[in-house]
Amino acid sequence: MPATLVRRLSVLSLAISLVVLPGATPQLRAAEMKLIRVATLAPKNSPFLRAFEELDQTIRQSSGGAVGFQMYSSGVAGDEVNVVRKMRVGQLDSGMVTSDGLGLLVPEVNVLRAPGVITTYAQLETVTRELLPDFDKIFDQKGFKLISWGEAGEYRYFSREPITHPNDIKRMRPWLWPQSPVMQETWRAVGATPVPLGLPEVFGALQTKMVDVVESTSLMYVALQWQSTGQKYVSQDSNGMLMGAWVMNKQTFDELPPDIQKQVVSIARANSIRESARNRQADQGSLKRLLERKYVSTPYSAEGKQAFDRVHTEVRKRMVNRVYPEALLARVMTLANVPAR
Secondary structure: OOHHHHHHHHHHHHHOOOOOOOOOOOOOOHHHOEEEEEEOOOOOOOHHHHHHHHHHHHHHHHOOOOEEEEEEOOOOOOOHHHHHHHHHHOOOOEEEEEHHHHHHHOHHHHHHHOOOOOOOHHHHHHHHHHHHHHHHHHHHHOOEEEEEEEEEEEEEEEEOOOOOOHHHHHOOOEEEOOOOHHHHHHHHHHOOOOEEOOHHHHHHHHHOOOOOEEEEEHHHHHHOOHHHOOOOEEEOOOOOEEEEEEEEEHHHHHOOOHHHHHHHHHHHHHHHHHHHHHHHHHHHHHHHHHHHOOOEEEOOOHHHHHHHHHHHHHHHHHHEOOOEOHHHHHHHHHHOOOOOO
16 A cells, blocks of 8 residues: 555544553563554554554553554555454454444444434434443454544535535535445435445545545545545535544453453543544644635535435435344434434
């Protein structure tokens, strides 16, 4: 993977909450150090990797040399599909992935992206707080440990022409991330003909006008340098939030000393609250910079808003009992105070 492309992919790791862990009681001798293999798309020498290196050193010291991390950065382990596959077969111990990658492990996670449900940070906080114990159990049943959640901003549409109604997208060539069932069903409900591409291919597709609309967060959009490809418009309305998480193979996690297990989980989750606040500010800052670069923020028309509401309702129904259980969707909508439609 080219170095310039890898640098653009580093935003995906912004959603992951990594922390420096304070003193733990050593339980193994240094000669028995357990190295946990961790995959990320973040490049070497990035702030993310430097933070993780500090975590690694702290863990090694606090565990008396019992535990350390071996980082596979810069996408050398492949994209999220490859990372998930390697975690399943034991070639990797841990990974930092987005909600779409998490959905490959636990499809129920896609309920957090059910369109038209979680559209504010207050809703997100309520839903994730209430569902965390349930997701902990589901990940455990699938053979993985959910270490911590993270965020990377609000989803919006970025396009060459203004989007005020779903019919506007129907006339365009939207990008489809093949691993995202939400994207698949949204473009199908809109009636658009999407262009399926892996994330590394999107930059070139935008440059050549193979694709002229993408769904992304402002933070991700700027970090991937997509703002330099000729797009001009950004939707004023949010389509939900980009979530990510740090997950670990459960067998690997269970082999860690109990005190280190507790510190990794408790401190990572506590830190995720602080990091979420930073990422929210960074996302708003990225949107502000785009508007300063003459991007135009376009609201949906009254008719367009109603049409998008119908699209969102249809997409949610299509994913019920195929991607997530109907009862889970109903619970999320209740927690988010969204009336059933």
